[in-house]
Structures are given as structure tokens and as C-alpha cells.
Amino acid sequence: MKQPPQISSSEWKVMEVVWEDPPVTAQQVSDVLGEREQWKPQTVKTLLARLVKKGALAYKSEGRRFHYTPAVAREQAVVAETESFLDRISRGSLVPALQHLVQTTRPLETEEIEALRELLKQKGDKV
Amino acid sequence: MKQPPQISSSEWKVMEVVWEDPPVTAQQVSDVLGEREQWKPQTVKTLLARLVKKGALAYKSEGRRFHYTPAVAREQAVVAETESFLDRISRGSLVPALQHLVQTTRPLETEEIEALRELLKQKGDKV
DNA sequence: CTTTTTTGTTTACATGTGTGGTCTTGGTGT
């Protein structure tokens, strides 16, 4: 059971673009992030290469250019990030963290609230 | 309004010990983390020094040894971590992340559930 | 076919992190 590789903050920005609509070319990623983050194309290239090396992206040579596709699902990566986040703040601070999380987030959709409420219900029932 | 400094994963482990019962000496931290993380005393020393340098810890010379105290509150640090966590996973994934969070955590206390439920209510009312 | 462009590869370099060794100096015990 291989856990998804460690993805750094900048790398996440690249992954987001790839996850959004794979497969993508370096060009496409570069366009998006050149705009969104003011990154030079070379920077994007480096990050793509690193992500390939650490197994977060796959690619196939399509003529002269590469087509990159995610090698780890977004969900997996999010779960891994969440784990590492929890490891840091230690589970004890979960509730304050959650409060902050919920408060600073854009208004939640009704169904999201429902989903969470449901979760809480289950959790609560077990007590 | 200065935001709390960037605290790395290992540094968090040190901070946890300091927050737990300040002020502490390097010795005390070293004892705890030598056990808990199998860290050599020097490792702890380095981390303490780095935390002082980045302004996360304060100290006063008490005889030959230092007494370290937190320079940033735990809450502040947690909030900062939460922000950076959210920046990574991008707010869109919040709910799945929360679900994972809640599911993998130890059973919540009733009052914790209440607090969260209350939060959701407020959030929900605004929709 | 040669020039230009595009795209991937190699190299760079400062700073951060994980993990510790060594040096120095001020207390402490005798």
C-alpha cells in the first residue's frame, strides 16, 4: 500500500491544474500558472519533472510533447495532506481547527452542511 | 499584525512540549523527545535555537540554563497551520477533507459535537 | 535541408529541514 508521495506547496499548484482536466501539456500548465502565479515556464517545467520523479504524475510522449496525467487521485492526496496536517497540530486541537476552518471558508452549500451534519450525527450516536 | 512564523514538522514537536507546560529547559524537552521521537539532545538543541531565531520561542537565562517559553500561542499557530493547509488543498476540497478528518479522529466528545453542530447551524442559517 | 522554435533535460543556487557533531564557556563540586 503505497501512500501518495509528499507534495510540496508549489507542487500542489501544479497538481491542481493537472487534476482539473487531464491530460495536459507543460504548455497548458505553464499558461495557467504563468498567469495565476506569475511563474516562468521553466519553473513549471521543473515542478512537472519533480512530480514525475516522485511518482505524482505520469506522462506519455505524444509526438514532441508530453501529456501529463495524475498518478495519484486528488482524493488520495487530500487525505494524505489531511493526515499530515493532523499530525502536526496533534489531534487535540481538532475542534478549534475545525472551527477556524469552517469560519474562514466561503459559505457552505446546503448539501455540504447536510453531509457534515450527517457525519456528526453518526459520530454522536456512537457516544 | 505579525503572523506567527513558519513552523516545520519537527519544530512542531518541540513546540508541543513547550506549550504543554512552560517554561521548560532544553533538558526537559530533550528528555521528552528523546523518548518520544528518539532524538539526540543536539537535535533538540538545534530545533530550540531555530525556534528562538524565528521568534516562536522566547527564553531567559536562568543560571547556566535557559528557560524557554512560547512566543506564539498555540491557537495562533494552529490557525496559521490551518490556513496553509487550506491554501494547499484549496477550499473546494474542504468537505471531503473534513469528512476524512472527523472519521479518522478519536470519538468526539459530546460537547465538541455540540460546538460543531452549533457552527453548522450558524453557517446554515446564513444560506 | 537549414533555421527557428518548442519542449524536455541538466545545472544552479539560496534557503529550509532533519539530524547531529564539535567547541567553548560558565557553573559546580571538591
Next chain:
DNA sequence: ACACCAAGACCACACATGTAAACAAAAAAG
């Protein structure tokens, strides 16, 4: 007073990260 030891200060070193320039190979263009 003096030797010794522990505590902090300084040094080390490999790997990660952010950010990119330089280089090479191959495709496109003329």
C-alpha cells in the same frame, strides 16, 4: 581555586523547495 561537565553556540551535511537559466534534441517552418 581548579578541574570537569553540561549547556548553549557554531559547524556540518544531505536532501527538499522555490525559482529559474542554460543546453540539447527534435519538430516545424521556410
